[in-house]
Amino acid sequence: MPVTSVxxxxxxLTTTLVADFPVPVERLWGAFTDPRRLERFWGPPSYPATFSEFDLRPGGRARYDMTGPDGEVYRSVWLVIAVDAPTRLAFDDLFATEDGEVDAAQPPSTSVLDFEPTESGSRMRITTTFPTAEALETLLAMGMEQGYAEAFGQLDRVLADLREYALGRGVVTEVLDDTHVRFTRAFDAPRHAVWRAHTEPDLMRRWLLGPDGWEMTVCENDLVVGGRFRQAWAPVGDTAGEPFGFEGENTLVQPERRIVSTEAMTGAPYPPNTNDLQLAEVDGATLLTLLVTYPSVEQRDAILATGMTDGMEASYRRLEREVLATA
Structure with a gap:
């Protein structure tokens, strides 16, 4: 976790975040001046940002949306004040309307990002200033401090070279809190190929099988918001086990980027999980991030105890061998 204080x-009338990173300051600066990299951390994990405008010059503007797992959208715009590479970036960070204009009914703020070299790499300090105590209190009540910490806690993996950082590590499982678990897996393949493998039934049947000895008997997905999906598996030959399946509803679909869906075991008396699948491509490699929200710590622990991580890795190795290698 790179964030050292908030x-x-x-x-x-300020909030200040400080974070340290084991990379040169020029590399840290680059993460904030490339919109595709910004999208990987400018926003908490379940509210990633999408930049549709990006003019990072004094007087310029950048426009972005943060989209939640249920499809709710928070729109904002930067009005750029100063750019002094690679040490300082300043902008007014304002809420926006659907057409990209400043929403004057929402509290404004001004952010100054300072970057400096350290003995071990670089340090970032973000100072956000508010015009009134009411504006500060409003944004604090919206969870600004926690959102800052969660968002910039993702920066270390953005700064790392994806091929060195993630390829070959297999599935990495991180228990974030009582109800959230993050799984990550890197693939030496472009994002569109990984997306197709997760959305086209003919391809899914070739790899989404878990341990050897199982077959996918049902693979249906109406890939639109509100569409339903259903998947089922059964053992083959002498393989031990009982047939099972999952079903749910898609709450967000952003092609080649993100799918959020509910998921419950068919016929089981348990509330559903929420699965937030995101794909990010860097230099031809793709990082898959699956953020799972469980309804309780008990259900989280029960599912993890089934060997979920091992089953995911077995499937992903098959994906690399049977689908991506021939794409």
């Missing part, structure tokens, strides 16, 4: 000063 501090709010009610008298100065």
């Amino acid at each position: 501090h709010t000063d009610p008298e100065a």
Whole structure:
């Protein structure tokens, strides 16, 4: 976790975040000046940003949306004040309307990002200033401090070279809290190929099987918001086990980028999980991130205890061998 502190000063009307990274300051600066990299961390894990405008010059503007797992959208715009590479970036960070205009009914803020070299790499300090105590209190009530920490906690993996950082590691499982678990897996393949493998039934049947000895008997997905999906598996030959399946509803679909869906075991008396699948491509390699929200810590632990990570890795190795290698 690169974030070392998040501090709010009610008298100065500021919130300051400090984070340290084991990379040169030029590399850290580059993460904030490339919209595709920004999209991987500018927003909490379940509210990633999408930049549709990006003019990073004094007087320029950048426009972005943060989309939640249920499809709710929070729109914002930067009005750029100063750019001094690679040490300082300043902008007004304002809520926006659907057409990209500043929403004057929402509280404004100004952010100054300072970057400096350290003995071990670089340090980032983000100071956000508010015009009134009411504006500060409103944004704090919206979870700004936690959102900052969660968003910039993702920066270390953005700064790392994806091929060195993730390829060959297999599925990495991170228990974030009582109800959230993040799984990551890198593939030496472009994003569109990984997306197709996760959305086209003919391809899914070739790899989404878990351990050897199982076959996918049902693979249906109406890939639109509100569309239903259903998947089922059965053992083959002498393989031990009982047939089972999952079903749910898609709550968000962003082609080649993100799918959010509910998921429950067919016929089981358990509430559904929410699966947030995101794909990011860097230099021809793709990082898959699956953020799972469980309804309780008990259900989280029960599902993880089934050997879920091992089953995912077995399927992903088959995906690489049977689908991506021939794409």
